[in-house]
Amino acid sequence: MKKHFQISPVLAQTIVDAARELIGKEINFIQLDGEIIASTDPNRIGSFHEAAFLVKDKRMVIEVSENDTFKGTKKGINYPVMIDHEMFGIIGISGDPEECRSRGFILTKITELLIKEQMTVRKVHSLDELRSSVVRMLIFENQKKDEIINEHLHQLQYELEENAFVAIIHLHGLNNPSSLPVNMHDILLKQGIKLFTYLFPNQYAIIGNESQYKAVFQSLETYFLSMDIRCSIGIGSVGVLEELVKSYKHAKLALKYAISKQSLLCEYTKLELEMIMENIDPHTRNDYVTKLVGELTEEEITLLHIYYKNNLSLKKTASDLIIHKNTLQYRLEKIAEKTKVNPRDFYDSVKLYVALLLQTL
Missing domain, CATH: 1.10.10.2840 (PucR C-terminal helix-turn-helix domain)
Structure with missing residues (x-):
């Protein structure tokens, strides 16, 4: 495990978004100092959550039955995020505790799974683990091209240019798992995409070189339409490798727009009014x-x-x-x-x- 691992706001937001997909409730991720760093309710990000201190001190689940019982806290259930006996933060479900209680196990397992996955990205063996490791370090940790990433890229026989972009593929049909294509791995490789990772529960994040930008998405669009695969793609901005976290955020915004418009593909660079x-x-x-x-x-x-x-x-x-x-x-x-x-x-x-x-x- 990586020592002194810190959960970034980008990773935390990915966790709460994934949890909401399955649980259907508002989810918050709180740091040990009480600051909400990610939430499915944007208004709560950056606010203080007093009940988090009680969870931290008691190292146990805390239920809040009424709004404002604690400063900045809504009713719901708050869980300590524990991995190998170490607390990494607090995650909570907003709502009636009676309704939320049954979802607690799923919430904690999702959180634990995604954090462990990120903690082990540097301990990789297979080519699939290598490609996933590179993507996660660049978009969740804002990692620069260091020796580890260069070694991974060498084993993948892939040259990452100075300018690149992130895109997110969202597979529709979450409530019917059999409708999700099981060969996304092969599909992406056939389209010349070598850097991608699965994002629980129904998305893939990919990184491509600036020189691939047009060709990749023309190819994906043609393939998905011909195979009648229901999905939406959000494409982030092109930038230097140190800005891929920003490109990932832009891709999420473009994806939201693509889903709302029922479109297959949306580019962040073409969102003018939306960016304002x-x-x-x-x-x-x-x-x-x-x-x-x-x-x-x-x-x-x-x-x-x-x-x-x-x-x-x-x-x-x-x-x-x-x-x-x-x-x-x-x-x-x-x-x-x-x-x-x-x-x-x-x-x-x-x-x-x-x-x-x-x-x-």
Whole structure:
């Protein structure tokens, strides 16, 4: 095991995101000093979590039955993250303790698995372990090309250029494991991708050279479409190796957008308005989204996404939804009644479009 191992905010965020996929609850990762460094609720990142000190002192699970019983703490259950008798942090589920308790075992096992995996990236043997090790050191630890990485790359017979990028492939169909392609390993190698790692529960992170950028994704797009593999790909920015952590974050943002638009592929460099919105205060963002589309159903939200995807075309939207044009007009009128904003009016439509974009960030 690696001595003095530190859990980075990037790795912690990956852990809470993976846990939420399976548990369906808000998840927080708290450092031993009480700071929340990762959360599925962006508003809580950087805040103080007083109950973490109680978990740290008692080295046991602590349940909180009421909000604000401790400073910065919501009701839920908080677990010490213990590996080889050493505490690395605290992870918690927000919600009614009675509902959360049954999910605790899954949460702690996911956390332990992902941390152990990262702790052992330097102890590798097979080529698959080598490629995974390089990717994880670069995107989770912000590791530079040191002797260990160079040795791994030499064994893989792969030259990593000075400029590279990260992309994330998200496989749809999590609730039906049999629908996930079991040969992603071979698929990626055949497309010339030698650096990739599996991210629990349904994603792969890849690193490619700048010179591969266009060819790789044209090849992947063609293959996935021809094989009818349901997935979305978020492509991060190109930068020097020391900035691959940033490229990974950009890839996650692009992936969110691709999933929300039901697109196969999205490049961060082509997100213009979205990049500006990313810097808007989270509280302002949430208030705007709630005000504009908070009353809409999931079906109505999907309708609007398809409506904007088709550039406000009633004919194309009705065709995609397999409904009559008059039915679509009726549903848009209902949305206008709920939101007090008319999606068929240009200026009002922009307001709704912005709200939908903010909702995906």
